[in-house]
Amino acid sequence: MSKTRALEGAVIRTRLAPPRVGNAPVNRDKLLQRLDAHRDRKLTLILGPAGSGKTMLLAQWRKRLAEAGARVAWFNLGSDDDVTLVAAYLVESLRSADLDIRTEELVLFNRSGGKSRNSFLASLIDDLTDCDDEIYLIIDDLHHSTAFGILQLLDALLDVLPAKVHLVCGTRLRPLLNLGKLQMQDQLAELDFSDLRFDLDETQTFVRTQGLPDLTPDHIRRLHEMSEGWAAGLQLLLFSLRKEGQVERFFERHESKPALSQEAALASYLDSNVADSLDAEALDFLCSISVCRRFNAELCEVLTGNPSAHEILRKIEGEQLFLLPIDTPDVDTWYRFHRLFETFLHSRLQRRGEDAIRTLRRSAARWFAGQRLIVEALRYAGEAGDEELMVELIDRSARRMSAAGQFRQLIRWCAQLPAALYRERLNIRLNLAWAQISCGHFDDFRENIEGILVLPEHETPLVEFEIQLLRAYGCASLDDSAGIVGIVEPMLQAALPADPFLLSQISSLALTGYTFSGRFALGREAIRIFHKHLPQEQPQHRNYVADAMIGSSYLAEGRIRDALAHLIPFKDNIVLRGKVGPDVLGNLIGSLCEALYQFNLLDEATELSETYGEMVDAAELPGGILTGYRIRARLESVAGRVQSAFQTLQRLEEIGLQRRLDRLIAWSLYDQFGLALRTHHLTSRDEIYHRLVQLAEKYADFSHCAIAEIPMLCALATAEKLLYEKASPRDCLERIDIAENHCRNLGRGAMQIQLGYMRCIVLLNDGKQAQSLNAASDLLCRAEEMGALRVLADLGEIAHPLAVLLGSRERSDAARAVLDVVPVDGPHGASAPSKLGGAQEPLETLTDRERDVLEQLGKGYSAKSIGRVLDISPTTVKWHLKNAYAKLGANFREEALSKARHHRIIS
Known part of the structure; x- marks a missing residue:
């Protein structure tokens, strides 16, 4: 996907630009020096009310930083922004600062509705660390960020910012971020309103630029007292003074008036003084164009019918009347009003009545539509109540939005309209159907499909x-x-x-469909x-995705080696390069991690699950949700985090209940039951098993479909239960046969190997050692050939006696590949907490650098990212990790992190 395609239609480019610094009459040198002195802080806040000079100070510092060689990004937060739009502006502002920021993870973030925050930030930080320069991201109007998701995103960003990247924010209110933590780390710098107020010298400088040569030092002192250093108040006073022309009379008239140091006083002054100072034509012009958040001369001419719009704008700009030119490369200058003045104009505009205002908004909507600025066109069409225009605009954009994965935005737009208005619009309804099914709006989807089928064009x-x-x-x-x-x-x-x-x-x-019926070859051939x-010109990534889907089919069949042969290229060429949407990634990441896990590549499985596992929450197809949650629980269990594994499986059960997907519930119960067996949670074990049996009774007659897995799981659980309870060999073997028949019908090869091991354990317990070991030897070869290396280990402690005996007689590489995976020294087998998180002390003390590397590893960073953060090579990172693993007695990443946290080596 091209970089521009991901952001097409979502970003209003003038919000990426500050006001022109050339219009700033006062250079705030003292404040700029203070900002420079703390420029290394993670977060700089500039707090003050409207009109206190925040934006202009930020613009001046932006220019100063850029001249010093820093990369400086800028965007203005909007009052109606959601977290996905903020992320889009964040990425595009950085790209506007000539930073090479990939947009693929932004697409995932957008499609997932903001759920894929960790992978989005990981990709962003990777790209930022590629730049050697200092980087500053300036966000103005942060007080608009009242949505919890936006604050969460910014807090998470601050947590992982590299040392050379800094966030700078202008805001009227102190933001609800984790500022205490930053203060403790000495990573917060602040300027407030007391700092922003003009001193007397700055007031004098400002006044001298306003074309009022007759003012004495005493006049300037009085203006300073009247405004109390508030830039907006001073600007209003000077505008009124210029219009009145009589200096002494002006000061006499203002002798008893309150100082313009409060926003309410400013608003009152605007209404009673500034309005009287403007001629009717100019005030009418300004009120008309105030319906738009940004405007240029062409738009102003459309809104007012005045062919002299360009000259009027220039004149108003020259009068310093809160008209801010935006610093963009466009030939036709864009402007916006200062927020105080905009509010004043809106209050005056209301006097015209709603019909007149709607007419203006409708004109604005049609103009923006003509410029193909669809987001703004829809906004003003909506404000104007022009539903017919909204339908036209949505129809024009729907297929493009589907292709870009902007499903939630499409649903939001359609939700603003009565459904009757687009009932006959087949294009809207088809694209809305894809959006509904992708976002989990299943009832709306079914209703929409029924409506589409009555349209004549559907044939x-x-x-x-x-x-x-x-x-x-x-x-x-x-x-x-x-x-x-x-x-x-x-x-x-x-x-x-x-x-x-x-x-x-x-x-x-x-x-x-074919996979669940056990017809794997047919599915792969399709x-x-x-x-x-x-x-022929299709992107190469489609072939990798096709291979990954084939790999998931092999995985279901239990052919792990074949699965990995198709899934690894998908991982290397698509996943790690961010070239896949969340729908595809959410449905395949669990399969990829499961295949790595079964082949005992635990570090790779864990890293991928932690980095991309949140995509599973964005997936809507049951298979993707199921494999994603199951592998997360498996990895937590093998790392000794049994309680976390239970919670993950319970969350899977909740999703199944919410979605009314009994197969998800059944798999959750089966895995919870197995975990309870291996960790001796006797009370919960019986209750979970009883619920699984009840659920399976509903589907006893189903076969060769996804739902047929439910009775299969019940049969497996029953066989495992009898084996752990040391029931009679006859009962155990009978139940194993029943379960094996289910697995054979559905083609589940790895499960058949699991049941084969269980049969060997029964024979061993029954004193038939030779028969047991001979059969087990054959199973070891089959398991190694398929790549199902963890099946024996995952049976837990009941497999230990068999594994020990096999280990004493098996010498082949194939057998050792399986047996070496089985931990025979822990009380609960593969999920033994004592093996991974016991109380033993590390063999040696870790060096400071080893601790630093582990700390970054715990944040989810790759070796490459850790190297950038710590300014060392990836090879050195891996060398430190190898040493740390050895000192901790750990074999893989999750085990090392578990032990490091247990011993309080890392947070």
Whole structure:
């Protein structure tokens, strides 16, 4: 995806630019020196009321920093910004400062509704650390950031900012950020209103630029007292003085008036003095253009009908009347009003009545639409109540927004309109359907599809094809794999469209449906065939995604080596390079991590799960949610964080309950039951098992579909329960046979190996050692050949006697690859907390540098990012990690972090 495509239509570029510093009559040298003295702080706050000079001071410092060689980004926060829009402005402002910032993670952040914050920030920080210069991100009007998500994003950003990156904010209110922590770290610098007030010398400098040569030093002193150093108050006084022309009379008239040091006093002064000083035509002109947050001469001419708009703007700008030119490269200068003056003009505009105001907003909307500035066009059309124009604009933008993954914004726009207005708009409704299904609005999706089917246009072949795909996608969201096959199978025999999006959708849906019916080869062939039909110029990343989907099919079949052969290129070329959307990543990241886990590549699985695991929360298809949460719980368990693993599985169960997806509930109960067995949580074990049995009774007759996994899981749990309870060999073997039949019908190869190991354990417990070990030896070879290296270890302590005996007789590399994974010295096997987080002291004291590296590792940084933060090479980072692991007695990342936290080596 191109860098501009990700932000297309979302960003108003004039918000990335400050006012022109050339219009600042006072150079705030003292304040600039104070800011320079603390320029190394993580956060600098400039606090003060409207009109106190915050923005102009920031603009001056921006220029000064840039001249000193720093990279300086700028954006103005808006009152209606949400967290995804703030992230878009943050990225685009940095790119406007000539920083090479990737936008792929921003697309994920947008599509996920802000859920993928960690991966977004990790990518952003990686890009920022590539720059050797000091970087300053200036956010003006931070007081608009009342949304909790925005504050969370900024707090998280401050937590991970490298030393050379600094956040600078102008705000009327003290922000609800974690300022105490920054103060303790001496990473906060502040200027407040007492600092921003003009002193007498600055007042004199300001006055001397206003073309009032007759003012004496005493007059200037009195102006300073009347304004109490408030820049906006002084500006208003001088405007009135220029208009009145009689200096002494002016001061006599203001002798008994309150000082203009409060916003209320300023507003009153504007209404009673400034309005009287403007001629009717100028005031009318200003009120009309105040309907827009930004404007240029062409727009002003449209709004006012005055062909002299350009000259009027120049004149008002020359009178210093709160008109701020925005520093952009556009030929036609953009302006905005100072917030105080804008509020005053709005109050005057209200006197015209709502009809007149709506007419102005409608004109603004149509002008912005003509400039293809759709966000602003929709805003003013909405404010004008021009619903017909809104429908036209949404229709014009809907397909582009779907392609860019701007699903939530499309839903928000449509929500502003009565559904009847776009009932006949097939394009809107189709794209809205993709947005609804992608964002989990399932009831709205079903209602929308029913409405689409009554439209006459739906019968055209291409539209019918897309509708069928949407219906199949709806089945996928409901875990109805049989429904998917019923819809997709006939489509496979029909003529195929050339649309790459539709082709990729049908192939992935076919794979899903066939996989759950145990027809893995058919599903993989559907992927291969349909990707042959894609245009030759398709992006290479589509092929990697296709390979990853094939890999997920091999994983379900238990063929881990084949799965990794297809998933690793996806990881290296797509995931780590940020070239995939959250819908794809959310559905595949769990499979990738699970395959790495089963092959005992725990560090890689853990790092990917921590970095991209939040994408699972953005995924809407049950398979992606299920694999993502299950692997997260497995990794937590193997790291000794049993309670965290239980909580993760309980969260999976909650999602299943909310979505009414019984398969997710069943898998959660099965994994909770297994964890309870291996950790001897006897009370919860029986309750969990009883609930799983009850759930399985509803689906006893289902076969060759996703739901058929539920009775399979119950059969597996029953077999494991009898094995742990040391039931009679006959009962155990009978239940193992039943479970094995379920797994065979669904083609679950790794589970069949697990049940084979369980049969060997039963035989061993029954005194049939030779028969047990011979069968187990064959299973070891099969497991190694498939790459299912952790199946034996994951059985827990009941596998230890078998593993010990096998270890004493097996010498082949294949057998050792499986047996070396089994920890036989912990009380709970693979999930033994004592093995990973015991009370033993580290063998040696870690060096300061080793502690630093571990601390950064705990924040989720890669070796490359740690190297940038600590100014060392990635190779040196890995060397320090190797030493730290050895001193901690740890074998992999999560184990090392668990022990380091236990011993209070890192926070």
